Amino acid sequence: MIRLMSLIPLLISIVALALSYVWLHGMPDNPATSLLARPVRAEVVSVDVAQRQQKAGYFTTDLAVTVRYAVDGETVETSVRGFDWIQDLDTAAAFVADQIEDGHMIVRVPASDPRTAFRPDPDLFFMGGGIALLVVGLCLLPVGVVVGVAGARS
Amino acid sequence: MSGAGARRRPLTLFVHGYMLLLALVLGVGGAGIMAVWAGLGPAPLIDRIFGRSAMATVVSAGWSPLAVEGDNPRGFVILLPEVEVRADGDEGTLPLRGLEPRVAVAGEAEPPPPLAVGAEVAVTLDGAGQGGSARLVQWRGRVLLGIVIGLVPLLLSFAVLRLLVKMRRGLRAEADKTEAAPVVRRRIGG
Numbered sequence: 001m002i003r004l005m006s007l008i009p010l011l012i013s014i015v016a017l018a019l020s021y022v023w024l025h026g027m028p029d030n031p032a033t034s035l036l037a038r039p040v041r042a043e044v045v046s047v048d049v050a051q052r053q054q055k056a057g058y059f060t061t062d063l064a065v066t067v068r069y070a071v072d073g074e075t076v077e078t079s080v081r082g083f084d085w086i087q088d089l090d091t092a093a094a095f096v097a098d099q100i101e102d103g104h105m106i107v108r109v110p111a112s113d114p115r116t117a118f119r120p121d122p123d124l125f126f127m128g129g130g131i132a133l134l135v136v137g138l139c140l141l142p143v144g145v146v147v148g149v150a151g152a153r154s
Numbered sequence: 155m156s157g158a159g160a161r162r163r164p165l166t167l168f169v170h171g172y173m174l175l176l177a178l179v180l181g182v183g184g185a186g187i188m189a190v191w192a193g194l195g196p197a198p199l200i201d202r203i204f205g206r207s208a209m210a211t212v213v214s215a216g217w218s219p220l221a222v223e224g225d226n227p228r229g230f231v232i233l234l235p236e237v238e239v240r241a242d243g244d245e246g247t248l249p250l251r252g253l254e255p256r257v258a259v260a261g262e263a264e265p266p267p268p269l270a271v272g273a274e275v276a277v278t279l280d281g282a283g284q285g286g287s288a289r290l291v292q293w294r295g296r297v298l299l300g301i302v303i304g305l306v307p308l309l310l311s312f313a314v315l316r317l318l319v320k321m322r323r324g325l326r327a328e329a330d331k332t333e334a335a336p337v338v339r340r341r342i343g344g
Contacts, residue, residue, distance in 0.1 A: 035190050049232060050224030059225065089222065089257045093232040096220065097255035098196045101287065121194050124296065127187075128303045135180070135310060142172045146165055 006151020010144030016137030023130030030082030032127035034118040037108040042069035042117065044103050045077060049092050063092040065100075067107055071114040080107055082119035095119075166325070173318045181311035187304030195297050197252040197278070197289045205278040210239035210288055212275065213247050215267035217256070229260040235268040239288050241279060250277065252290035 025033045045066040051059045065080040086092050099105045099120065107117035192199040217233035235253035240246070253268045269275065277288035 035187065047220065049220065049222045051222055051226050051230070053225035062224070089230055089232065093220075093234070093255040093257055096232065097234050097253070101196070101251060102249070121296070121300075124299055124303065127300075131183075131303065131307060135307065138176055138179070142169050146169065149165065 002154060003151050006147050009140055009147050013137045013140035013144045016133050016140065020130045020133035020137055023126050023133060028123045028126040029084040030119050030122050032122045032130055034108045034122055037110040037118065039106050039120060040069050040109045041104055042067035042107045044100055044105055047096055060087050061089050061092050063095065067105065067117055071109055076115055078115060078117050080117050080119055170318060173314055177311040177314040180307040184304045184308030184311065188301050191297055191300030191304060195294050197292050197294060199297055201278045201280055201289060202291060205280060207276060207278045207291060208241050209274050210241045210277045212269045212271050212273045213238045213240050215269045215271055217264060231258055231260045233258050237269055239275065239277060241288060248286055248288040250288050250290060252292055
């Protein structure tokens with residue numbers, strides 16, 4: 001019983017690390033790990049802002065930006081990822097006014113998949129939460145190992 | 155006593171090595187996040203701190219409309235600011251970045267321009283010569299929040315390093331104490 005219970009800190013740290021991986025990389029549409037990708041100055045082909053009626057008086061906003069850039073001697077035309085959480089017209093307008101300059105914008109292109117373009121700024125909510133989970137997981141990992149070893153020896 | 159200490163040693167070494175690694179990862183990661191966020195956005199913080207800042211005069215100001223498609227019964231339209239400034243002492247005009255857009259209804263009276271013509275604004279200049287732009291001097295909440303999020307792991311890495319130094323010092327003091335102990339005990343017993 002004590003041996004089993006001494007594995008609890010290790011279990012907590014593994015769960016925290018798995019959740020932080022999901023928050024930092026897996027779940028958000030513009031993940032914090034895209035900060036590691038190379039910034040590329042891309043030509044904006046089109047900006048489409050559209051309202052969609054969900055209910056009688058309730059509208060949501062879709063923002064779609066198509067960009068064109070050259071990578072590895074090949075021209076890629078793709079839709080920028082990271083606008084899933086834009087729900088209102090003000091946020092869409094702020095993005096267009098902030099990020100698009102002279103028909104160009106910076107996109108982040110991961111080396112593993114150059115056909116994917118992320119918006120340059122990651123989601124702060126997921127970045128902060130993912131870092132908090134990562135710190136908890138990393139700090140509890142040695143505690144888990146030490147307690148686990150001590151429990152196994154008892 | 156010394157036997158137990160020897161048995162605990164590899165585990166202690168593992169914990170201390172891990173702390174060093176953790177401090178390095180948190181420190182490099184936090185500093186990297188801060189550096190990236192300082193360079194993001196229409197008015198990068200890094201330009202604000204290190205760039206050339208100047209006063210500029212607004213030459214022309216207006217809105218450039220961006221149509222909103224889809225189900226749009228009220229006829230909303232996004233107005234993007236379009237402002238040109240002339241930096242004091244320079245010849246050509248530069249586009250001004252970092253102004254707030256507006257959402258308006260088509261057909262209604264257009265809101266007043268984002269800045270009055272002739273107004274003086276503080277800007278940082280980037281890309282000297284043609285193709286450059288003037289960036290409004292301002293604090294951006296989102297950029298600052300990103301930098302604060304990067305600051306947290308950086309400070310944590312300092313805390314871990316400090317704890318590591320304290321623990322190594324404590325170990326050394328303990329080792330000194332155990333050597334001195336038998337002498338003291340003999341004196342009391344004798």
